[in-house]
Amino acid sequence: MTSRMPVSRLALTVAAIAATSITLAGCGGSGQTQSGTGGGAPHRGGVLTVGDESQPLSGLDPILAQAFDAKRFAAQFYEGLLSLGPDGSTLKPALATSWKQTSPTTYEFTLRQGVTFHDGSPLKASDVVFSLKRIVDPAVHSPYGPLYKFKDVTAPSDDKVVVKLVDPQSSLLHLLAQPWSAGIVSERWVRSHSANDLKTQEDGTGPYKLAEFREGSLIKTVRFDGYWDRPKPYINEVDYRVIPDEATRVQALQSGTVDTIQVVLPKNASVLKRRFTVSDGYDVGAYWLGLNTVSGPLANEKVRQAISLGIDRKQLITVGSQGAGVASGIIPPGDPVMAGQAGDLPGTQYDPNQAKQLLAASGAGAVKLKLAIRSNRPDKLATAQLIKEQLSKIGVEVDITQVPFEQLTSNLLSGNWNADMIQLTSALNAAPGQYLSLWFEKGSKTTKVNDPELWKQMSNAVHQTGSDQERRQTYADINRYVAQRVYMLVPYAAPPVYDVWSKKLAGFKTEPSSTRMFLKDAWIG
Known part of the structure; x- marks a missing residue:
C-alpha cells in the first residue's frame, strides 16, 4: 500500500459483522458450493433482479475494486489471465489457455484466441501488458499495486505474454486469477476515457456488459453475446437495484420484487432459509x-x-x-x-x-x-x-x-x-x-x-x-x-454475508469472495 492510495483501498475491507445465524454455524470456510434449487437443463433467457446494499464506491474500474460492492461488478465485467475454481484456490484457464514457469522468476502465458472486449475489439497481447503495468503504475493508485513484484511484462508474440519478477512470488498466479486484482482492459479504450469515465463505464471481456448506469438506483447488465465461453452466460439480463436497508431487501425478496439478495443479520438468514436457498458461509x-x-x-x-x-x-x-x-x-x-x-x-x-x-x-x-x-x-x-x-x-x-x-x-x-x-x-x-x-x-x-x-x-x-x-x-x-x-x-x-435466492435462479454457486463470480453458470429455472 502506498500513501497516495484512495478511499477504495479500504472500502472492501468493511463488511457486516456477525452475518451468521446459529443454525448456519460451522459451515464457513468449507470450500463447498451451494447450488440453486431451480430445475431443468441450462438454457438462455430471462431477467434476474438483484437487490444490493449499494453501488461501487470506487466505480467500475477493476483494479480499484477492493470494495466488496465494486468486486461484485468486476466479477461480471472483467477477467484475469487465469480464474479460480469454486473452492477459491484451484487455478483454471481464463484469458490464458495455458501457462508455465520457465524460471523461479519468469512465467509465460499463452493467450486464448478469439476473445473480444465488449466494444467488439479483439484482445491483444499488448492489452495484457498494458493492463498489468497499469496495476503497478503509481499514478493509478491501485490497491493491488504493492502486491506485485514485476521486473518487466512483455509480449514476445501475438499470443504470448511473459512476466518477469524481481524475486520469486508465490502469490502471483492467484493474483492473476481474480478479476479485481488483475482485470484485463483494452489499452485503446482506457486511453480514450478519463478516470471519471471508468467509474460508470466498462469495456471488459467478461460474461456480462453494462447496459445502463443510474447513480444510486440501478445498474443494468446484459449478456455479452460475444463471450468466449459459449454458450455462457445463460441469463439475458441482470438488473442490480440499490436497496440500502436490509429489512427492505428481505421484504423485496419475499414479495418477489427481487430474485436474490445478500443478508448480514442472522435472524434474516434463519427466516429466509424456510422459503429460499441460503448459501454456505465462509469465515473470511x-x-x-x-x-x-x-x-x-x-x-x-x-x-x-x-x-x-x-x-x-x-x-x-x-x-x-x-x-x-x-x-x-x-x-x-x-x-x-x-x-x-x-x-x-x-x-x-x-x-x-x-x-x-x-x-x-x-x-x-x-x-x-x-x-x-x-x-x-x-x-x-x-x-x-x-x-x-x-x-x-x-x-x-x-x-x-x-x-x-x-x-x-x-x-x-x-x-x-x-x-x-x-x-x-x-x-x-x-x-x-x-x-x-x-x-x-x-x-x-x-x-x-x-x-x-x-x-x-x-x-x-x-x-x-x-x-x-x-x-x-x-x-x-x-x-x-x-x-x-x-x-x-x-x-x-x-461469514460477512450470505447469498439468498429464490427458486427462479437455478445452477447458481457461491464461493468465498461472495461476489457472484459464477453467475455466468446459472440460468432462470
Missing part, C-alpha cells in the same frame, strides 16, 4: 480492531496486552456473531491459504485479573481509549458496546465514536485516525499478504506499527516458493507474531 470476515501502537495509550505494550486479556472472546462469539464466529488472527481462517487454521493465539485467553496486573505494571495510569466505528450499522454498535463493557471491568474506559463510512476510511488512509482504535471487518482478499499490507505496510500512512522484524516476515511470506503447507505455516506464524505483540485485536471471524 475477521472482526478487526486496528490499534495505534506508535502514539497514545496503546504505544505501551503492557496496556495492549492487558486489553487483549480483558476481552472475553467467547462471549463476543456468542453474542456478536450469534455463535457462528471462530477464533481468528488478522488473516482469517476462511481464507483458502489458511484452510481453516487459526487456533488459539497467544494472549487471547480471557483473564481479567492478569489484565489488571499488567495495567498496574504498565505505569500508564487511567487508560481512556477512543474507538471509531462505522455509523448507521446497529450491529457494529452493539458489538462495540459489549467490548466497552468488558474493558470497563479491568478499568479501561472506551469512548465509542460513530463515523460515516467514507470519513472513517479517509481518516485511516490519511493516517489521521482521530482514534486509538478503528473497527473494520475483513472480506476475502486477493492474497494473504494484503490483509497485512492494509495495516502494516512499511512507509504507509495507515500503518501505526514500527517493527522491522514484522516487515521482514511480511516480505519473506510474499517471496516464499515452498509448498502450500509451508506457505500456510508462514502466515500462521505471522498471525501469532501480531497477536503476541497485540498489534491488532481480532475477537473472531465469521
Whole structure:
C-alpha cells in the first residue's frame, strides 16, 4: 500500500459483522458450493433482479475494486489471465489457455484466441501488458499495486505474454486469477476515457456488459453475446437495484420484487432459509480492531496486552456473531491459504485479573481509549458496546465514536485516525499478504506499527516458493507474531454475508469472495 492510495483501498475491507445465524454455524470456510434449487437443463433467457446494499464506491474500474460492492461488478465485467475454481484456490484457464514457469522468476502465458472486449475489439497481447503495468503504475493508485513484484511484462508474440519478477512470488498466479486484482482492459479504450469515465463505464471481456448506469438506483447488465465461453452466460439480463436497508431487501425478496439478495443479520438468514436457498458461509470476515501502537495509550505494550486479556472472546462469539464466529488472527481462517487454521493465539485467553496486573505494571495510569466505528450499522454498535463493557471491568474506559463510512476510511488512509482504535471487518482478499499490507505496510500512512522484524516476515511470506503447507505455516506464524505483540485485536471471524435466492435462479454457486463470480453458470429455472 502506498500513501497516495484512495478511499477504495479500504472500502472492501468493511463488511457486516456477525452475518451468521446459529443454525448456519460451522459451515464457513468449507470450500463447498451451494447450488440453486431451480430445475431443468441450462438454457438462455430471462431477467434476474438483484437487490444490493449499494453501488461501487470506487466505480467500475477493476483494479480499484477492493470494495466488496465494486468486486461484485468486476466479477461480471472483467477477467484475469487465469480464474479460480469454486473452492477459491484451484487455478483454471481464463484469458490464458495455458501457462508455465520457465524460471523461479519468469512465467509465460499463452493467450486464448478469439476473445473480444465488449466494444467488439479483439484482445491483444499488448492489452495484457498494458493492463498489468497499469496495476503497478503509481499514478493509478491501485490497491493491488504493492502486491506485485514485476521486473518487466512483455509480449514476445501475438499470443504470448511473459512476466518477469524481481524475486520469486508465490502469490502471483492467484493474483492473476481474480478479476479485481488483475482485470484485463483494452489499452485503446482506457486511453480514450478519463478516470471519471471508468467509474460508470466498462469495456471488459467478461460474461456480462453494462447496459445502463443510474447513480444510486440501478445498474443494468446484459449478456455479452460475444463471450468466449459459449454458450455462457445463460441469463439475458441482470438488473442490480440499490436497496440500502436490509429489512427492505428481505421484504423485496419475499414479495418477489427481487430474485436474490445478500443478508448480514442472522435472524434474516434463519427466516429466509424456510422459503429460499441460503448459501454456505465462509469465515473470511475477521472482526478487526486496528490499534495505534506508535502514539497514545496503546504505544505501551503492557496496556495492549492487558486489553487483549480483558476481552472475553467467547462471549463476543456468542453474542456478536450469534455463535457462528471462530477464533481468528488478522488473516482469517476462511481464507483458502489458511484452510481453516487459526487456533488459539497467544494472549487471547480471557483473564481479567492478569489484565489488571499488567495495567498496574504498565505505569500508564487511567487508560481512556477512543474507538471509531462505522455509523448507521446497529450491529457494529452493539458489538462495540459489549467490548466497552468488558474493558470497563479491568478499568479501561472506551469512548465509542460513530463515523460515516467514507470519513472513517479517509481518516485511516490519511493516517489521521482521530482514534486509538478503528473497527473494520475483513472480506476475502486477493492474497494473504494484503490483509497485512492494509495495516502494516512499511512507509504507509495507515500503518501505526514500527517493527522491522514484522516487515521482514511480511516480505519473506510474499517471496516464499515452498509448498502450500509451508506457505500456510508462514502466515500462521505471522498471525501469532501480531497477536503476541497485540498489534491488532481480532475477537473472531465469521461469514460477512450470505447469498439468498429464490427458486427462479437455478445452477447458481457461491464461493468465498461472495461476489457472484459464477453467475455466468446459472440460468432462470
